[in-house]
Amino acid sequence: MNKKKQQTEQTKKKIADAARALFAQKGYKATSIEDIVKATGCSAGNIYYHFKNKEGLFLYLLEEWNTEWDKTWLDKETLYPTAIDKLYGMAEHLALDQLNHPLTKAADEFFNNSEKAPDVEERIHEMVKGYLDFNRQLLQRGIDNHEFETTNVTGLAIILDSLMLGLNQHSRRMEREEALEAYRLAMDVFLHGIAKPTRTR
Amino acid sequence: MNKKKQQTEQTKKKIADAARALFAQKGYKATSIEDIVKATGCSAGNIYYHFKNKEGLFLYLLEEWNTEWDKTWLDKETLYPTAIDKLYGMAEHLALDQLNHPLTKAADEFFNNSEKAPDVEERIHEMVKGYLDFNRQLLQRGIDNHEFETTNVTGLAIILDSLMLGLNQHSRRMEREEALEAYRLAMDVFLHGIAKPTRTR
DNA sequence: TATAACACTGAACTTTTATTCAGTATTATA
DNA sequence: TATAATACTGAATAAAAGTTCAGTGTTATA
Numbered sequence: 001m002n003k004k005k006q007q008t009e010q011t012k013k014k015i016a017d018a019a020r021a022l023f024a025q026k027g028y029k030a031t032s033i034e035d036i037v038k039a040t041g042c043s044a045g046n047i048y049y050h051f052k053n054k055e056g057l058f059l060y061l062l063e064e065w066n067t068e069w070d071k072t073w074l075d076k077e078t079l080y081p082t083a084i085d086k087l088y089g090m091a092e093h094l095a096l097d098q099l100n101h102p103l104t105k106a107a108d109e110f111f112n113n114s115e116k117a118p119d120v121e122e123r124i125h126e127m128v129k130g131y132l133d134f135n136r137q138l139l140q141r142g143i144d145n146h147e148f149e150t151t152n153v154t155g156l157a158i159i160l161d162s163l164m165l166g167l168n169q170h171s172r173r174m175e176r177e178e179a180l181e182a183y184r185l186a187m188d189v190f191l192h193g194i195a196k197p198t199r200t201r
Numbered sequence: 202m203n204k205k206k207q208q209t210e211q212t213k214k215k216i217a218d219a220a221r222a223l224f225a226q227k228g229y230k231a232t233s234i235e236d237i238v239k240a241t242g243c244s245a246g247n248i249y250y251h252f253k254n255k256e257g258l259f260l261y262l263l264e265e266w267n268t269e270w271d272k273t274w275l276d277k278e279t280l281y282p283t284a285i286d287k288l289y290g291m292a293e294h295l296a297l298d299q300l301n302h303p304l305t306k307a308a309d310e311f312f313n314n315s316e317k318a319p320d321v322e323e324r325i326h327e328m329v330k331g332y333l334d335f336n337r338q339l340l341q342r343g344i345d346n347h348e349f350e351t352t353n354v355t356g357l358a359i360i361l362d363s364l365m366l367g368l369n370q371h372s373r374r375m376e377r378e379e380a381l382e383a384y385r386l387a388m389d390v391f392l393h394g395i396a397k398p399t400r401t402r
Numbered sequence: 403t404a405t406a407a408c409a410c411t412g413a414a415c416t417t418t419t420a421t422t423c424a425g426t427a428t429t430a431t432a
Numbered sequence: 433t434a435t436a437a438t439a440c441t442g443a444a445t446a447a448a449a450g451t452t453c454a455g456t457g458t459t460a461t462a
Contacts, residue, residue: 004408004459011409029230030316032449043411048451050409084396105313115231139395148395155386156395162367162387169313169366170359185356186363193394194340194349194357195285205429205438212439234420244441249421251439 012050014040020061023106028058031106055120058110065103066127072097083142088187090138091164095183098168099176108169135160163190213251215241221262224307229259232307256321259311266304267328273298284343289388291339292365296384299369300377309370336361364391 018039022031033054037044051057073093080089098104110116111124135157142148150156163186171179219240223232234255238245252258274294281290299305311317312325336358343349351357364387372380 002460007409007459027313027316033451034449044450045412045452046410054450108313109310115228142395150395152386155383156390158371158383159364159368159387159390162371162383163360163364164367165370166363166366166368167360170363182356182359182363185353186360189357189360189394190390191394191396193390193392194343194351195392203430208429208439233418235418245420246422246442247440255420 008050011040011042011046015042015047015050015057016061016064019057020103023058023061024103028106028110055117058106059120059123061103062107062110062127065101066130069097083138083145083147084191086138086141087191088184091183091187092180094164094168095171095179098171099179104168105172131161132157160190209251212241212243212247216243216248216251216258217262217265220258221304224259224262225304229307229311256318259307260321260324262304263308263311263328266302267331270298284339284346284348285392287339287342288392289385292384292388293381295365295369296372296380297377299372300380305369306373332362333358361391 015036019031019036022035022039025031026035033044033047036047040047047057051060073090076089076093077086080086116124132154136153139148139150139153139156139160143150143153167182167186171182174182216237220232220237223236223240226232227236234245234248237248241248248258252261274291277290277294278287281287317325333355337354340349340351340354340357340361344351344354368383368387372383375383
């Protein structure tokens with residue numbers, strides 16, 4: 001039970017790699033199984049042998065990306081002592097990940113596309129919830145540290161995610177430095193706002 | 202030259218209305234010409250008589266939506282004296298428009314989909330530029346009024362647009378009041394930030 | 403070594419899609 | 433009224449898509 005498992009792993013990776021690149025370049029719907037067949041050199045049947053279907057293949061890539069992101073972030077996180085530092089760090093991390101990571105565009109398309117199996121829809125829901133939880137924890141830490149003054153943690157988690165989501169779309173048309181700058185500025189605004197300090201609160 | 206123009210206007214509207222509803226419900230790609238045929242009762246050929254193709258039909262709806270938005274906003278704008286008021290007003294306007302307006306999801310899908318004719322791509326680029334210009338003007342007014350302290354108007358226009366873009370996605374899963382609240386909170390943050398007023402600037 | 407489990411092929415199947423076009427009916431024009 | 437322009441039909445086209453499956457060779461198991 002060795003050469004077979006190894007073979008399976010290898011071709012599964014080959015398919016995943018090719019699919020990732022294609023989804024990134026052309027989007028989810030526009031990438032056909034035939035495209036992946038051509039790119040990998042293996043047959044259509046083989047793809048369906050290793051993955052349930054096109055949806056399943058894409059979901060696999062999303063999960064892979066998610067865990068990868070978590071891992072690299074955990075490595076970085078310790079470098080940032082305060083919650084504010086963490087926010088800027090996360091912004092930078094996202095900016096770079098999204099620039100380097102090819103899947104964001106296709107992911108958006110997939111997320112917003114209605115033709116998904118119910119269980120897939122469910123899984124995506126969980127992912128989004130995961131992002132929001134992540135934000136919530138980050139914000140809560142800032143509150144506990146007396147860095148932030150706010151009570152509506154859940155609301156702000158959505159605002160933060162919205163900001164990152166929207167920037168993600170814009171940053172597609174940006175160069176690396178431009179994108180990093182935009183993410184930094186977004187965090188400046190998120191932390192300090194743009195109004196003159198005549199606070200009415 | 203009357204009954205014919207009238208007829209054309211009527212069926213063009215009928216097709217546009219049906220298409221809008223379908224695109225909203227199912228997304229751009231998932232809506233087929235056949236769907237529109239069934240919904241309108243007119244033939245496929247007729248749709249291609251009035252619109253260049255599927256892309257052209259969708260673009261027509263986008264343009265229509267854009268001009269409609271501009272018009273209703275211009276009516277509202279005068280109600281808000283300061284730039285800050287205008288920002289909150291715009292947020293509310295967007296929140297309601299996006300809730301009522303069915304096309305946002307399909308628009309996202311369309312925007313991010315690579316298979317567009319070059320001239321369509323160009324037109325979309327112009328639209329995005331229009332949004333950013335709109336933001337820029339609003340922010341500039343706030344600076345002139347001494348409401349905002351900032352110099353990077355272009356950067357902030359992108360941040361503001363990103364925020365609205367991201368909220369748009371989240372608000373799809375929200376009720377009316379919830380969405381309005383989220384948009385308001387987003388503006389609070391955009392204006393005042395979340396950090397304690399120990400400003401380092 | 404015989405049998406079972408596995409990795410894989412690739413053509414065939416089924417749907418679905420956007421788009422076209424020869425032809426028809428209605429309305430305007432001269 | 434004759435002719436031209438216009439609004440429309442609907443079947444045909446043609447390409448593309450996701451998915452399946454009978455069959456082939458290879459590796460593990462007993």
